[in-house]
Amino acid sequence: MGRLDGRVALVTGAASGLGLACARRFLDEGAAVVGVDLSPAPAEAPQWGAFHQADVADEEAVAGIVGATVDRYGRIDVVLNAAGVAGGGPVHLVDAREWERVLRVNLTGTFLVCKHALVPMLEARSGSIVNIASIEGIEGTEGGSAYNASKGGVVLLTKNLAIDYGRAGIRVNCICPGFIETTFMFESVMGLDGMSQVREQYREAHKLGRFGRPEEIAGAALFLASDDASFVTGHALVVDGGFTAGMRTGVLEPLGL
Numbered sequence: 619m620g621r622l623d624g625r626v627a628l629v630t631g632a633a634s635g636l637g638l639a640c641a642r643r644f645l646d647e648g649a650a651v652v653g654v655d656l657s658p659a660p661a662e663a664p665q666w667g668a669f670h671q672a673d674v675a676d677e678e679a680v681a682g683i684v685g686a687t688v689d690r691y692g693r694i695d696v697v698l699n700a701a702g703v704a705g706g707g708p709v710h711l712v713d714a715r716e717w718e719r720v721l722r723v724n725l726t727g728t729f730l731v732c733k734h735a736l737v738p739m740l741e742a743r744s745g746s747i748v749n750i751a752s753i754e755g756i757e758g759t760e761g762g763s764a765y766n767a768s769k770g771g772v773v774l775l776t777k778n779l780a781i782d783y784g785r786a787g788i789r790v791n792c793i794c795p796g797f798i799e800t801t802f803m804f805e806s807v808m809g810l811d812g813m814s815q816v817r818e819q820y821r822e823a824h825k826l827g828r829f830g831r832p833e834e835i836a837g838a839a840l841f842l843a844s845d846d847a848s849f850v851t852g853h854a855l856v857v858d859g860g861f862t863a864g865m866r867t868g869v870l871e872p873l874g875l
């Protein structure tokens with residue numbers, strides 16, 4: 619028996635990386651999964667209930683996808699917001715249009731999907747929303763500006779949603795991943811020329827000594843989406859291999875630690 623048997627899950631950013639890993643895991647656990655992404659469904663796709671190629675920051679498109687999902691399945695039980703883009707830099711060099719692009723997808727997109735999916739959830743008086751934020755939404759990183767502000771916004775939006783909709787039986791949580799090896803977002807930053815030393819520093823900052831895998835975020839998302847987390851709401855779950863635990867100097871290395 620799957621932990622999401624009979625549930626309907628809407629997953630954004632579903633064409634790659636964390637969204638795709640979550641879609642796969644939800645499907646394995648018995649959910650009907652509706653994917654949303656700007657990109658087309660990947661060739662080795664899971665058995666989507668439906669897949670919509672759309673922009674999460676386009677309110678009309680989001681409303682249409684939610685409507686089509688409810689028409690087909692009668693409800694939405696789970697929302698996983700993973701659509702996102704990287705971007706930032708030192709503030710005095712950040713073009714205002716770049717700032718708006720990042721905020722528009724990461725924060726406004728999350729807001730719009732929540733806004734529309736909440737309507738059928740309110741009717742059912744149940745539901746679980748999981749937003750993918752970031753450790754960069756709870757602490758800063760050099761040059762993080764737009765991205766970090768957008769993810770900080772997702773963390774607080776999550777908490778406010780949890781306050782507003784808890785009495786309606788709707789739980790809202792977010793995950794703050796550390797650095798996870800994904801083909802596009804991770805490699806678009808860490809794979810840049812001249813980044814090998816920085817990449818190594820970031821890897822070292824994860825106390826487990828490695829970057830994360832998409833499946834490790836999917837496991838946390840499944841927990842939050844499922845009834846196993848029935849008393850968890852308003853939580854920002856850090857899944858970061860110890861990145862934010864504190865400083866490691868290596869002084870214990872002679873002990874093999």
Ligand SMILES: NC(=O)c1ccc[n+]([C@@H]2O[C@H](COP(=O)([O-])OP(=O)(O)OC[C@H]3O[C@@H](n4cnc5c(N)ncnc54)[C@H](O)[C@@H]3O)[C@@H](O)[C@H]2O)c1
Pocket residue numbers: 630631632633634635636637654655656657672673674675699700701702703723727750751752753794795796797798799800801802803804
């Ligand atoms: N990879 C990491 O290290 C990491 C760490 C923390 C948080 N995150 C967050 O996890 C999420 C997924 O990241 P990823 O690493 O899997 O990246 P990714 O680039 O592999 O996946 C992001 C997906 O979002 C889609 N997307 C982008 N803009 C969109 C839009 N306007 N509408 C619909 N879809 C859109 C992309 O097409 C892509 O398929 C993002 O929100 C990211 O900020 C990633």
